[in-house]
Amino acid sequence: DVKVTQSSRYLVKRTGEKVFLECVQDMDHENMFWYRQDPGLGLRLIYFSYDVKMKEKGDIPEGYSVSREKKERFSLILESASTNQTSMYLCASSLDTGSRAYQPQHFGDGTRLSIL
Amino acid sequence: QKEVEQNSGPLSVPEGAIASLNCTYSDRGSQSFFWYRQYSGKSPELIMFIYSNGDKEDGRFTAQLNKASQYVSLLIRDSQPSDSATYLCAVVNFNKFYFGSGTKLNVKP
Numbered sequence: 001d002v003k004v005t006q007s008s009r010y011l012v013k014r015t016g017e018k019v020f021l022e023c024v025q026d027m028d029h030e031n032m033f034w035y036r037q038d039p040g041l042g043l044r045l046i047y048f049s050y051d052v053k054m055k056e057k058g059d060i061p062e063g064y065s066v067s068r069e070k071k072e073r074f075s076l077i078l079e080s081a082s083t084n085q086t087s088m089y090l091c092a093s094s095l096d097t098g099s100r101a102y103q104p105q106h107f108g109d110g111t112r113l114s115i116l
Numbered sequence: 117q118k119e120v121e122q123n124s125g126p127l128s129v130p131e132g133a134i135a136s137l138n139c140t141y142s143d144r145g146s147q148s149f150f151w152y153r154q155y156s157g158k159s160p161e162l163i164m165f166i167y168s169n170g171d172k173e174d175g176r177f178t179a180q181l182n183k184a185s186q187y188v189s190l191l192i193r194d195s196q197p198s199d200s201a202t203y204l205c206a207v208v209n210f211n212k213f214y215f216g217s218g219t220k221l222n223v224k225p
Contacts, residue, residue, distance in 0.1 A: 031211075033213075040217075041217075042204075042215060042216070042217035042218065043160075043204070043215045045213075050211075090159055090160075096211070100147045100148070101147070101148060101167050102147060102148040102208040102211060104150045104162045104165055104206075105150075105162075105206070105213060106162065107159040107160050107161070108159060109158070109159050110158070110159045
């Protein structure tokens with residue numbers, strides 16, 4: 001089974017802090033993703049990565065950055081946390097087979113982040 | 117127009133009934149289709165995937181795809197209270213995933 005591990009289930013930080021959310025997958029997946037999920041807004045893509053050291057902006061990248069130094073690890077960084085970044089953050093990974101029968105994304109357990 | 121549309125619900129069905137969840141998508145070139153189940157406070161969990169037109173069955177779940185009409189559906193037979201969750205439809209085109217906002221299903225004992 002695919003295992004996607006997020007470093008924290010719950011996290012409380014203060015406004016202005018730099019926040020790191022870590023995600024590790026154990027299935028040698030090429031693709032990794034960061035989403036946030038808020039009530040009534042569904043899943044919104046923040047950033048994704050198709051390979052080591054590669055990153056692409058998603059739909060809502062403002063206020064966030066990412067790092068992928070190793071294939072199995074994808075980090076989300078809140079440069080200067082603000083209260084409107086309080087949310088559930090979900091990491092996902094998927095295998096890139098090179099075919100058009102795309103493989104599903106597998107999600108970690110999520111990090112519920114509160115910014116005070 | 118959203119890429120993927122789902123009725124937010126809630127859809128209420130009695131225990132033992134068939135629950136039918138629907139999803140429409142806007143890009144006719146979409147290639148892969150997934151259904152996820154998400155319990156409250158938890159992360160999405162993959163339950164079905166389908167790539168070709170027609171039906172695909174897995175236990176109590178059946179996914180149906182109609183590319184001409186651009187819809188994909190999920191049928192849950194013999195619904196159980198434990199099936200109560202939000203069901204997310206995901207559609208993929210050129211390795212870009214589009215998620216619907218989900219349909220909340222309530223199965224009443």
